[in-house]
Amino acid sequence: MIMQKRRLGRTDLHVSVAGFGGIPIIALSREEAEKVVRYAYEQGINYFDTARAYGDSEEKIGAALKNVRDEVVIATKTHQRTKEEAARAGIKQSLRNLQTDRIDLVQLHGIDTEEILKKAMGSEGSLAALEEAKSQGKIGYIGISGHNPYVLEKAIETGKFDTVLVPLNVLERRAAEKLIPYARELDVGIVIMKPLGGCGAPLQYPQWGARFLGKPEQDWPDLSEFIPHFGRDGSERAHRSLRFVLAHNVDTVIPGLRSTAQVDHLVKVAEEFRGLTSEEKRSYRFGQLPPEPFCRECRLCMPCPDGVEIPTILRWANHYTFYNIQEWTRQQYPKLGTKVNSCTECGKCEEECPYHLPVITMLKEAEKRLK
Ligand code: SF4
Numbered sequence: 001m002i003m004q005k006r007r008l009g010r011t012d013l014h015v016s017v018a019g020f021g022g023i024p025i026i027a028l029s030r031e032e033a034e035k036v037v038r039y040a041y042e043q044g045i046n047y048f049d050t051a052r053a054y055g056d057s058e059e060k061i062g063a064a065l066k067n068v069r070d071e072v073v074i075a076t077k078t079h080q081r082t083k084e085e086a087a088r089a090g091i092k093q094s095l096r097n098l099q100t101d102r103i104d105l106v107q108l109h110g111i112d113t114e115e116i117l118k119k120a121m122g123s124e125g126s127l128a129a130l131e132e133a134k135s136q137g138k139i140g141y142i143g144i145s146g147h148n149p150y151v152l153e154k155a156i157e158t159g160k161f162d163t164v165l166v167p168l169n170v171l172e173r174r175a176a177e178k179l180i181p182y183a184r185e186l187d188v189g190i191v192i193m194k195p196l197g198g199c200g201a202p203l204q205y206p207q208w209g210a211r212f213l214g215k216p217e218q219d220w221p222d223l224s225e226f227i228p229h230f231g232r233d234g235s236e237r238a239h240r241s242l243r244f245v246l247a248h249n250v251d252t253v254i255p256g257l258r259s260t261a262q263v264d265h266l267v268k269v270a271e272e273f274r275g276l277t278s279e280e281k282r283s284y285r286f287g288q289l290p291p292e293p294f295c296r297e298c299r300l301c302m303p304c305p306d307g308v309e310i311p312t313i314l315r316w317a318n319h320y321t322f323y324n325i326q327e328w329t330r331q332q333y334p335k336l337g338t339k340v341n342s343c344t345e346c347g348k349c350e351e352e353c354p355y356h357l358p359v360i361t362m363l364k365e366a367e368k369r370l371k
Pocket residue numbers: 303304305306307308310342343344345346347348349350359360363
């Protein structure tokens with residue numbers, strides 16, 4: 001079978017629907033990392049995502065792909081926020097690391113608040129450095145990445161970004177509500193990170209994580225109540241989770257990869273994917289979001305003057321009710337420093353919430369379930 005390719009938004013790049021997330025190769029030797037990256041290319045993956053902030057990931061990807069540079073799409077990121085830093089420590093270094101004179105896509109990295117977005121987009125912000133590099137032919141396209149769909153919607157509205165990189169997985173569906181349809185409408189390329197929950201918090205794939213990432217299994221919830229046929233085998237969970245993400249209207253999906261076995265697994269899932277079965281749709285509650293009112297975790301209500309971690313508590317409340325993950329969320333709640341009973345009902349969060357949520361009532365309901 002042949003890997004399906006999709007046009008990346010309004011760019012002229014055609015990318016494999018399965019892409020390569022470049023964080024886990026940091027843990028490999030140079031030789032091993034280059035072998036995995038090169039193997040991914042040979043199996044039909046042509047989209048490679050990395051970042052200046054990912055240790056030596058850029059260098060490993062650059063070395064592995066230098067002989068096939070014109071056959072692949074390399075996307076990196078700059079976490080610098082000022083024009084001067086992004087030009088000096090960001091783009092220049094990335095070009096050197098990647099052993100190339102032109103990077104296909106450079107994304108502003110980790111734009112998670114409106115404040116950071118404003119800084120990066122200001123006249124002395126990092127976006128100006130990317131625009132300058134683009135006009136000099138060092139960069140093909142400019143993208144944006146982050147974990148807060150609310151902020152990313154504001155960003156792509158400006159028309160300055162050709163692509164958006166955001167998490168989407170069975171437990172993290174916020175991007176599906178507005179960001180993905182809006183990006184599609186604007187013809188902005190859509191790249192999905194953390195389809196398996198991410199390296200740091202692989203919520204739904206304990207065995208996958210234990211087997212392939214060397215992570216302990218503690219603190220990960222059992223999804224079997226929510227999705228009965230999510231078995232205990234990590235590869236099977238990863239298989240089903242990737243299918244869930246591929247069923248969305250996205251251009252490429254970039255799980256972090258660190259072995260040829262993982263590459264084989266991803267390629268097989270992507271090549272065989274022809275849409276979800278009706279049983280999968282029903283079981284995943286495909287296309288559904290938690291019932292209203294629910295918190296989008298935009299964090300505009302933060303910080304709470306009494307230190308209540310509002311978005312985290314409301315996320316766990318969703319996990320408890322919509323996803324039926326009860327035991328795990330009950331275990332997590334006591335570990336939070338400041339809980340709902342610290343709330344003095346000042347009303348600030350309700351005034352600031354752009355979704356006009358009855359936050360105080362929601363917090364009280366959450367505590368009844370979680371405590
Ligand atoms: S109402 Fe409670 S939770 Fe909301 S900001 Fe005030 S103290 Fe914090």
